[in-house]
Amino acid sequence: xxxxxxxxxxxxxxxxxxxxxxxxxxxxxxxxxxxxxxxxxxxxxxxxxxxxxxxxxxxxxxxxxxxxxxxxxxxxxxxxxxxxxxxxxxxxxxxxxxxxxxxxxxxxxxxxxxxxxxxxxxxxxxxxxxxxxx
Amino acid sequence: xxxxxxxxxxxxxxxxxxxxxxxxxxxxxxxxxxxxxxxxxxxxxxxxxxxxxxxxxxxxxxxxxxxxxxxxxxxxxxxxxxxxxxxxxxxxxxxxxxxxxxxxxxxxxxxxxxxxxxxxxxxxxxxxxxxxxxxxxxxxxxxxxxxxxxxxxxxxxxxxxxxxxxxxxxxxxxxxxxxxxxxxxxxxxxxxxxxxxxxxxxxxxxxxxxxxxxxxxxxxxxxxxxxxxxxxxxxxxxxxxxxxxxxxxxxxxxxxxxxxxxxxxxxxxxxxxxxxxxxxxxxxxxxxxxxxxxxxxxxxxxxxxxxxxxxxxxxxxxxxxxxxxxxxxxxxxxxxxxxxxxxxxxxxxxxxxxxxxxxxxxxxxxxxxxxxxxxxxxxxxxxxxxxxxxxxxxxxxxxxxxxxxxxxxxxxxxxxxxxxxxxxxxxxxxxxxxxxxxxxxxxxxxxxxxxxxxxxxxxxxxxxxxxxxxxxxxxxxxxxxxxxxxxxxxxxxxxxxxxxxxxxxxxxxxxxxxxxxxxxxxxxxxxxxxxxxxxxxxxxxxxxxxxxxxxxxxxxxxxxxxxxxxxxxxxxxxxxxxxxxxxxxxxxxxxxxxxxxxxxxxxxxxxxxxxxxxxxxxxxxxxxxxxxxxxxxxxxxxxxxxxxxxxxxxxxxxxxxxxxxxxxxxxxxxxxxxxxxxxxxxxxxxxxxxxxxx
Numbered sequence: 001x002x003x004x005x006x007x008x009x010x011x012x013x014x015x016x017x018x019x020x021x022x023x024x025x026x027x028x029x030x031x032x033x034x035x036x037x038x039x040x041x042x043x044x045x046x047x048x049x050x051x052x053x054x055x056x057x058x059x060x061x062x063x064x065x066x067x068x069x070x071x072x073x074x075x076x077x078x079x080x081x082x083x084x085x086x087x088x089x090x091x092x093x094x095x096x097x098x099x100x101x102x103x104x105x106x107x108x109x110x111x112x113x114x115x116x117x118x119x120x121x122x123x124x125x126x127x128x129x130x131x132x133x134x
Numbered sequence: 135x136x137x138x139x140x141x142x143x144x145x146x147x148x149x150x151x152x153x154x155x156x157x158x159x160x161x162x163x164x165x166x167x168x169x170x171x172x173x174x175x176x177x178x179x180x181x182x183x184x185x186x187x188x189x190x191x192x193x194x195x196x197x198x199x200x201x202x203x204x205x206x207x208x209x210x211x212x213x214x215x216x217x218x219x220x221x222x223x224x225x226x227x228x229x230x231x232x233x234x235x236x237x238x239x240x241x242x243x244x245x246x247x248x249x250x251x252x253x254x255x256x257x258x259x260x261x262x263x264x265x266x267x268x269x270x271x272x273x274x275x276x277x278x279x280x281x282x283x284x285x286x287x288x289x290x291x292x293x294x295x296x297x298x299x300x301x302x303x304x305x306x307x308x309x310x311x312x313x314x315x316x317x318x319x320x321x322x323x324x325x326x327x328x329x330x331x332x333x334x335x336x337x338x339x340x341x342x343x344x345x346x347x348x349x350x351x352x353x354x355x356x357x358x359x360x361x362x363x364x365x366x367x368x369x370x371x372x373x374x375x376x377x378x379x380x381x382x383x384x385x386x387x388x389x390x391x392x393x394x395x396x397x398x399x400x401x402x403x404x405x406x407x408x409x410x411x412x413x414x415x416x417x418x419x420x421x422x423x424x425x426x427x428x429x430x431x432x433x434x435x436x437x438x439x440x441x442x443x444x445x446x447x448x449x450x451x452x453x454x455x456x457x458x459x460x461x462x463x464x465x466x467x468x469x470x471x472x473x474x475x476x477x478x479x480x481x482x483x484x485x486x487x488x489x490x491x492x493x494x495x496x497x498x499x500x501x502x503x504x505x506x507x508x509x510x511x512x513x514x515x516x517x518x519x520x521x522x523x524x525x526x527x528x529x530x531x532x533x534x535x536x537x538x539x540x541x542x543x544x545x546x547x548x549x550x551x552x553x554x555x556x557x558x559x560x561x562x563x564x565x566x567x568x569x570x571x572x573x574x575x576x577x578x579x580x581x582x583x584x585x586x587x588x589x590x591x592x593x594x595x596x597x598x599x600x601x602x603x604x605x606x607x608x609x610x611x612x613x614x615x616x617x618x619x620x621x622x623x624x625x626x627x628x629x630x631x632x633x634x635x636x637x638x639x640x641x642x643x644x645x646x647x648x649x650x651x652x653x654x655x656x657x658x659x660x661x662x663x664x665x666x667x668x669x670x671x672x673x674x675x676x677x678x679x680x681x682x683x684x685x686x687x688x689x690x691x692x693x694x695x696x697x698x699x700x701x702x703x704x705x706x707x708x709x710x711x712x713x714x715x716x717x718x719x720x721x722x723x724x725x726x727x728x729x730x731x732x733x734x735x736x737x738x739x740x741x742x743x744x745x746x747x748x749x750x751x752x753x754x755x756x757x758x759x760x761x762x763x764x765x766x767x768x769x770x771x772x773x774x775x776x777x778x779x780x781x782x783x784x785x786x787x788x789x790x791x792x793x794x795x796x797x798x799x800x801x802x803x804x805x806x807x808x809x810x811x812x813x814x815x816x817x818x819x820x821x822x823x824x825x826x827x828x
Contacts, residue, residue: 088333091299105361113299114358127308131355134304 048072082111091132143188165214290338292362313345461783472804509537536586564601604673703809740770
């Protein structure tokens with residue numbers, strides 16, 4: 001199932017575009033619904049490669065990515081995204097699990113801005129997004 | 135050196151004592167208001183501190199004693215009672231007297247001081263006994279709001295913050311969502327332009343945050359940047375004493391200037407004072423980082439001037455001479471304009487116009503400088519009314535409105551006495567004793583409403599009481615008795631009321647200490663007249679009396695109507711002028727000695743200026759009557775011609791001419807001539823007096 005672009009609130013020129021990368025459809029859905037409800041536009045990607053493809057044709061205000069994915073893993077994706085000139089200051093949030101404490105530091109040095117620990121509540125997600133997308 | 139401080143302290147103390155008095159009176163009506171208690175405490179505290187610095191040790195230790203009492207009021211242990219207020223007011227007076235004694239005032243009554251202190255001591259003692267009897271614990275801390283804590287946070291992000299995709303503003307906004315926030319950005323680490331990397335973050339922040347969320351929630355905000363940043367989160371106030379919304383000081387300023395020191399310093403002040411006082415006191419009371427009282431004083435002076443809104447004390451004689459100088463300038467400028475007009479030189483005319491514009495601007499601004507809000511006068515009156523009503527066994531409350539209305543400084547000074555007299559009158563004669571009021575179905579406490587407001591180019595002051603009103607019958611009787619009124623004369627209530635302004639007419643049978651000598655109301659009227667104002671009285675039996683005073687905004691300048699009589703120029707106050715009509719000599723009624731003319735349906739008497747001022751020459755066939763309203767009477771003044779409106783600076787006449795009635799000064803016109811300024815009410819009086827006794 002290829003990721004599909006879902007435009008929330010068509011006509012809302014000002015909504016920020018977020019790309020959500022996770023191999024789990026449930027997570028992608030939860031991210032989409034929560035963020036769209038809050039007025040953001042969400043583009044889904046199923047894995048690292050899909051995400052990079054989308055990056056080559058579109059630009060985004062923010063990246064949320066899982067760390068455990070087939071193909072390019074999250075950390076690598078973050079590194080590659082950061083290297084693209086237009087993405088130098090883009091907020092990048094990793095989705096980690098409790099057992100991946102060490103990944104936070106690794107992600108940070110790869111260029112991530114912050115993280116959210118799974119499982120998370122919608123408010124937690126929105127709080128983080130609000131904070132970095134100030 | 136010390137002397138200079140004494141003078142400065144004297145001025146400062148004057149203001150503080152004024153503030154103290156105001157706060158005490160407010161406290162009396164709102165005993166539960168902690169802010170007012172804090173205000174009283176602050177004033178005492180500052181008097182103590184500054185007094186000690188300036189060498190007024192007796193004042194300092196006296197203030198200290200009173201301050202200790204209010205410490206207990208602040209914690210709620212000592213209740214605010216009438217006696218406490220009385221004693222504190224007495225203490226305030228005592229402090230004032232002690233300071234004045236050092237400047238040549240009367241000797242200090244030491245016994246009085248001791249009485250006050252022992253009075254206060256007794257109050258404390260009673261409370262102590264009470265508390266012991268109840269078995270209360272001591273030192274109850276101030277009530278705290280639910281767990282709100284104030285933190286001081288210093289956040290210094292890593293330089294590559296932006297490259298991490300983070301925005302410091304987002305983090306600061308996150309802090310805002312936790313509670314109330316005051317913050318300052320510190321920019322001292324930003325390098326010069328040549329070395330600046332715009333993609334790096336060089337700014338750091340000092341923040342004060344009051345929140346119920348707890349310290350971990352605060353730290354959580356910075357969770358993404360904790361490793362790379364410099365983050366300090368310390369508790370500033372755990373007792374909810376600090377209200378960031380209300381803190382009347384430029385917190386951001388302090389945060390910016392003090393940086394690291396701000397937190398501990400603020401904490402120390404909170405501990406000592408329990409709240410953050412306004413900036414000057416804050417600065418003086420801290421003592422952080424300075425050594426010796428002298429340096430502290432100087433340092434506080436500089437900081438205080440930089441932190442307080444820009445204002446500066448100026449001696450009034452300096453202002454007066456400035457106004458004089460500007461007056462001269464205006465006069466010369468008028469001549470310049472006139473001369474330029476006759477020269478037919480366009481360059482000169484342009485320059486003259488500019489000079490005129492600038493001069494008038496300068497004059498307006500200068501007059502504005504001399505304007506002060508009337509509020510300080512109102513404040514004094516509250517105390518007066520309180521004392522006076524206590525003296526006369528009446529309950530009277532003074533309510534004021536329009537304290538921010540500004541008037542010329544001199545006008546305010548000269549209004550004091552008349553207003554005081556009006557208030558005295560209201561309390562003495564207007565407001566009835568409580569029993570009588572109750573019997574009449576009124577509230578036992580009387581109320582005097584004192585209001586000030588701008589109305590066009592004037593200021594309207596009203597003194598209104600809800601007392602018994604004027605006793606018109608008695609006034610009439612007395613007027614007839616004194617021969618001011620014919621026994622059969624028909625006279626309306628308005629005219630009857632205004633008779634109270636006549637000298638010698640007092641309707642009070644017994645002369646009290648306060649009033650009744652019949653020298654009051656007419657003196658009031660004279661004072662108001664001297665200010666080129668008017669006073670009217672209106673009364674409703676059993677409902678009350680209202681005095682309305684109308685004053686021009688400034689004494690120095692007059693808006694006048696320039697008229698010509700036989701080549702002589704006169705100025706009539708424009709405010710009084712109602713209209714101008716032509717007078718054909720044939721029209722003037724020749725049948726009676728009185729000069730009368732019919733204006734629409736009204737008969738208006740007139741005065742011939744030519745005759746009045748014995749100006750020679752022949753009057754023109756068609757003359758002009760300027761109809762003015764003087765003291766409620768419409769009178770015409772016959773002149774040769776009306777030249778036009780003329781705004782002019784009033785110059786007083788020299789001593790030799792002072793006794794001439796009907797002139798309130800003179801001015802120099804643009805062509806260098808002198809024009810006399812007419813005092814219409816006085817002129818009218820003169821004429822009437824002459825008519826009565828030809």
